[in-house]
Structures are given as structure tokens and as C-alpha cells.
Amino acid sequence: MLASELDNGHISQGGNGDRIDHLVAAHKPGYGLTRPFYFDPEIFERDMQRVFFRHWHCLAHESVIPNVNDFELFKLGPEQVILTRAGDGTVHAMLNVCRHRGAEVCTKDRGNAKAFVCPYHAWTFANDGRLKAARLMPKDFKREDHGLKKLHVRVVEGLVFISFAEEPLDFSEVENLLRATCGQYGWGAAKVAYRQSYPLNANWKLAVENYVECYHCGPAHPEYSETHALEQPLHMIEELNAAMEARTCALGIEVGSGNHWQNSKEGREAIHAFRYALYDGVKTGSRDGQPLSTLMGRFSDFDGGVTSIHLGGTTFLVCYADHGMIYRFIPKTVDTCEMELIWLVDEKAEEGRDYDLEKLTWLWKVTTDEDKAIIEHAARGVVSRFFVPGPIAPMEQNELRYINWYLDEISRP
Known part of the structure; x- marks a missing residue:
């Protein structure tokens, strides 16, 4: 039945019930997703509505707008979001859509501005979204009713999160776990050292599924696998992980971990944080395992470990003792997406003195080039x-969990 319905690459609308729900119900437990989930435009639209617009996303580290009145424009699928720091220092996120005729009010990628003037009819918006002026409108026009559409914003340990939802998912478990993880690594006192975007000719789920499993690390990432023990099954690195935890405790640090990977049924956001070891003698994620920058947060020495965080379906974080990584996955169209990588260092670290940018970025550039391919x-x-999808391997346990979570989310109105 499904083959005939999908011969033209689209889901037939005939018959009873919702065809996407039928595809979800037909999913074989323990196996990967079938082909329609990666190229059918109707499924992509449901992905946007029930995953992307429902969950929280890391937009940036707040150090990208360090000064009062700084702004940066972010493009997420069909939406454009203006991130600003208003005159009182508060952080705001607004859609780049004029409340008059819909034109883009912000026409630069970044800068410093107290207000945005729509180039179409000169409606003027403050950088916190308020409508300040609307020329030649009638006396009964209420400016307070026509400010820019604002998104929900949370700033935790320097990370700026946004939600498009009218009633966003509860963020308290996420906030607590981020403070127990990124907080120990000093991300609130970090800055962006480098950013790079990778456009992909692939459905966004293929990119995320690739990220969450390390079954492919050995064959595809020899550079990563030389230093990171995660390229082996978890049961084979238990001793390495125990030694790592002992070193962390000896430094007087308790880096949190926790599994709150849950669907949105109870109105809470999903987050999972776990730790794993680097190989003996490896201090950080570098070409030779040697330090890349100054130590961050509470770390007075290297513990030889990594903290990995999966959050909300599109945000992934990697914490080393001397630098951090933010991975953002951004759906574009049904068959294109974007990965943005953001490298963090301590806010006092200086390029050329405390870190070499080429060495800092080498590992994850090499790894991401390989991932793109x-x-x-x-x-x-x-x-x-x-x-026809095959069975998920034991080392792909996080992918299996992600697939089940995804199918549950797109089944939930």
C-alpha cells in the first residue's frame, strides 16, 4: 500500500485517516525511518509545526551582542529572528516582520541600533520590539498593539534560547541541568572564538541522526577516534569513564549529568547530559590531545573528560575543560538544512596569546567536513x-531514542 501511495514522492490523501499518522504507525520498532520522512514536503511541514516551532532552540551565545543596542539577525527556515540587547541590557528576540505590510525591518546581518525603521513605510520599532512611530496613521491607531512579534527568550549560562510557541515548554529542568554542566565549565563567562555554518543537501533529520550516534565514528572520523573513547561501545569504556570521574572529583568539581529526554506530553522540554572519557593522556579535543586554550570555569586542571548535552531536538553542546562547542541544526527546506558550529573560549582568553584559532578549530572542522560528506x-x-531501512545497531542507542521521540512528537497535535 505505502509503495503505491508514495510512487510520486508524496503522501496520497486518499483513504481514511491521516497518511502521516499511518506511516508513523507502520514504523518498525528498532529500525530506521522509511524514505518519505526524508523527502516528503507534507512531513517536513509537520516537522516544522510539531518539532521546530514547539521546542526550544539555542540561538547564540549572548557574547555575540556584548554591548547595549547590539543586534544580530538569524535565519531559521522561513523565519528571521532579530536578537537584540536593549538599552537596559535585557535580551530580546523578535520576528523580522513589520506589523504593517510584513516587510523586513532589519536589513543588516548585525550592528548597533536603538531602533529599526521599516524601509517600506517607515514604521519605526525600538530594539525591544515596541512600535515607536507609524507615520500618518489615524488618531485612534494604538501603537502598543502593533509591536514586533516577540519570541520567548531564556538566557542560561550565556546561552540564548528561543521558542516560537505561544505557550513554551517548561524550561526548568533544562535550566537546572545546564547550570550543573555548562555552569561548571564557565560558559556564562565565555565568548565566541569562531563560528562556521555548513549548508547540507539533506533533510535535517539525517544530520541530527548522524550527530547523535557514534557507530560511524570509527569508520568516518579517524581523527576524532584517536582521542575520544566514545568511538567504542559504552560497556567497553567503563573503566576509562570511572577514572575520568575520579579525576573530576579530585579537582573538587561535580559536573552534573541527567536524563530528562522526554516527549512534550507533560509540557516539559527534553534534555539529556552525559559524560565520557578521552583516551589516557588526552587532555582535550585537539589534533594531538594537548591543551588548546586557558582552562574555563571551575577547572584548575584537565580531567580528561567530555560532557555532551542533547537539548530539544536541534541543539547539541560539547564541553571540554578549555573550550566548548555549540552545534545548531536548522531545517531549511525538505531536502536542505544547515549546521552551525560555535567555538567558545574563556572571555579573557586572547587569540594569538592564549589560543591558536587554527588549532582550536581543527578537530571539529575536520569532523564536520567528514559528516557533511x-x-x-x-x-x-x-x-x-x-x-528499506535496516535495524539500528546497539551503538546507535541515542539514534533509536531520537527516532522514537521524533515519531511521538509528530504524532502529537
């Missing part, structure tokens, strides 16, 4: 009408 290989393969 294998994700796009997969994207070209899964659209074959002869593609």
Missing part, C-alpha cells in the same frame, strides 16, 4: 524507491 551520501541514497 556522509550525510549527503545518505541523503542521495534514502530517496531511492528501493531503500
Whole structure:
């Protein structure tokens, strides 16, 4: 039945019930997603409505807008979000859509401005979203009713999160776990050292599924696998992990971990934080395992470990003792997406003195170039009408969990 319904690459609307729900119900437990989930535009639209617009996303580290009146424009799928620091220092996020005729009011990628003037009819908005002036409107016009559409914002340990939802998911478990993890690494006192975006000719789920599993690390990432023990099954690195935890405790630090990976049924956001070891003698994620920058947060020495955080479906964080990584996954169209990588260092670290930018970024640039290639290989393969997904391997436990979570989310109105 499904093959005939999908011959043209789209879900048939005939018959009884919702065809996407039928596809979800037909999913074989323990297996990957079938081909329609990666190229059907109707599924992509549901992804946007029930995953992307429902959950929280890390937009940036607040150090990208360090000064009063700084702003930066972010593009997320069909939406544009203006991130600002208002005159009182508060952080705001607003849609770049004039409340008159819909034109873009912010026409620069970043800068410093107290207000945004729409180039169409000169409506003027303060950098906290309030409408300040609307020329030649009638006397009964209420400016207070026509400010820019504002998004929900949370700033935790320097990370700026936004939600498009009218009633956002509860963020308290996320906030607590971020303080127990990123807080110990000093991310609230960090700054962005470098950012790079990677456009992908692939559905966004292929990119996320690739990120959450390390079954592919050995074959695809030899550089990463030389230093990171996660390239082995978890039961094989228990001793390494125990030694790592002992070193962390000896430094007087308790880096939190916790599994709150949950669906949105109870109105709470999903987050999972876990720790794993680097190989013996490796201090951080670098070419040779040696330090890349000054120590961050509460760390007075290297513990030889990594803290990894999965959050809300599109945000992933990696914490080393001397630098941090933010991975943002951004759906664009049904068959394109973007990965943005953000490297963090201590706010007092200076390039050229405390870190070498090329060395700092080497590992994750190499790894992401490799990821881009294998994700796009997969994207070209899964659209074959002869593609049938195989079983998820034991080392892909996080992918299996992610797939089940995703299917549950798109089934939830």
C-alpha cells in the first residue's frame, strides 16, 4: 500500500485517516525511518509545526551582542529572528516582520541600533520590539498593539534560547541541568572564538541522526577516534569513564549529568547530559590531545573528560575543560538544512596569546567536513524507491531514542 501511495514522492490523501499518522504507525520498532520522512514536503511541514516551532532552540551565545543596542539577525527556515540587547541590557528576540505590510525591518546581518525603521513605510520599532512611530496613521491607531512579534527568550549560562510557541515548554529542568554542566565549565563567562555554518543537501533529520550516534565514528572520523573513547561501545569504556570521574572529583568539581529526554506530553522540554572519557593522556579535543586554550570555569586542571548535552531536538553542546562547542541544526527546506558550529573560549582568553584559532578549530572542522560528506551520501541514497531501512545497531542507542521521540512528537497535535 505505502509503495503505491508514495510512487510520486508524496503522501496520497486518499483513504481514511491521516497518511502521516499511518506511516508513523507502520514504523518498525528498532529500525530506521522509511524514505518519505526524508523527502516528503507534507512531513517536513509537520516537522516544522510539531518539532521546530514547539521546542526550544539555542540561538547564540549572548557574547555575540556584548554591548547595549547590539543586534544580530538569524535565519531559521522561513523565519528571521532579530536578537537584540536593549538599552537596559535585557535580551530580546523578535520576528523580522513589520506589523504593517510584513516587510523586513532589519536589513543588516548585525550592528548597533536603538531602533529599526521599516524601509517600506517607515514604521519605526525600538530594539525591544515596541512600535515607536507609524507615520500618518489615524488618531485612534494604538501603537502598543502593533509591536514586533516577540519570541520567548531564556538566557542560561550565556546561552540564548528561543521558542516560537505561544505557550513554551517548561524550561526548568533544562535550566537546572545546564547550570550543573555548562555552569561548571564557565560558559556564562565565555565568548565566541569562531563560528562556521555548513549548508547540507539533506533533510535535517539525517544530520541530527548522524550527530547523535557514534557507530560511524570509527569508520568516518579517524581523527576524532584517536582521542575520544566514545568511538567504542559504552560497556567497553567503563573503566576509562570511572577514572575520568575520579579525576573530576579530585579537582573538587561535580559536573552534573541527567536524563530528562522526554516527549512534550507533560509540557516539559527534553534534555539529556552525559559524560565520557578521552583516551589516557588526552587532555582535550585537539589534533594531538594537548591543551588548546586557558582552562574555563571551575577547572584548575584537565580531567580528561567530555560532557555532551542533547537539548530539544536541534541543539547539541560539547564541553571540554578549555573550550566548548555549540552545534545548531536548522531545517531549511525538505531536502536542505544547515549546521552551525560555535567555538567558545574563556572571555579573557586572547587569540594569538592564549589560543591558536587554527588549532582550536581543527578537530571539529575536520569532523564536520567528514559528516557533511556522509550525510549527503545518505541523503542521495534514502530517496531511492528501493531503500528499506535496516535495524539500528546497539551503538546507535541515542539514534533509536531520537527516532522514537521524533515519531511521538509528530504524532502529537
